[in-house]
Amino acid sequence: MDTPTPAFLRPFEIREAAHRIHDPLSEEKLAILGRALRLEPGMRVLDLACGSGEMLCTWARDHDVSGTGVDISADFIAAATARAGELGVADRVELVHADAGEHVGAPAYDVVSCLGATWIGGGLAGTLALMERSLRPGGLLLVGEPYWIQEPPDEETVRGCEVGAREDFRPLPDLVRGFGDLGWDVVEMVLATPDDWDRYAAAQWLTTRRWLDEHPDDALAPQLRAELDTAPWRHVTYQRTYLGWGVFALMRR
Helix, strand or coil: CCCCCCHHHHHHHHHCCCCCCCCCCCHHHHHHHHHHCCCCCCCEEEEECCCCCHHHHHHHHHHCCEEEEEECCHHHHHHHHHHHHHCCCCCCEEEEECCHHHCCCCCCEEEEEEECCHHHHCCHHHHHHHHHCCEEEEEEEEEEEEEECCCCCCHHHHHHCCCCCHHHCCEHHHHHHHHHHCCEEEEEEEECCHHHHHHHHHHHHHHHHHHHHHCCCCCCHHHHHHHHHHHHHHHHHHHHHHEEEEEEEEEEC
């Protein structure tokens, strides 16, 4: 039986239909991350909430790793499957349409990742615990998580960053210290720049506008039209100033 895509994710699928990477991370930085982790041929990677599979597919091509990507979006899994074929790695990449929050593999993966989707485990701590269940002893966890570049001065700024509550994220030093409090060493990191945020956010605007032009009578059109009215202003006013994002590589202490 197919896993239905939750209704709250449908606008996300529309906004990012043209994205290969569903986070503020460039292709160059994704490649830098793979090199920084010293991936070796034959390593196995599990990517939870893998989106369109760009990390798994390009690392399979560039580092001769294999692995599994899991995502609840049928659209993104279809895009990931096409990408695996395009890069000639379909024989080494398994793509699973399922709820990543319920997926536990055998504890034999060298790398387990969840970039920008720690809601799958109910927050950072729960997601790290979920990921660890599929990790071999001595393996690496990769987690992508937002943080405050500077403390938002008021609730208007918090809302402008599209964050539910100020407490949802922490300043970068507190986030890094928090990994240690949970029993993990931070052994690598790659952080987004304002330019990375621009490329991630601005690409959504063109995709959304074209979707609106093609689907003016869709039930989601009023919501996405209202979002597009303010999205560029919110991004330059709030998000690129206050909100950071990074990928952190962790090893169990």
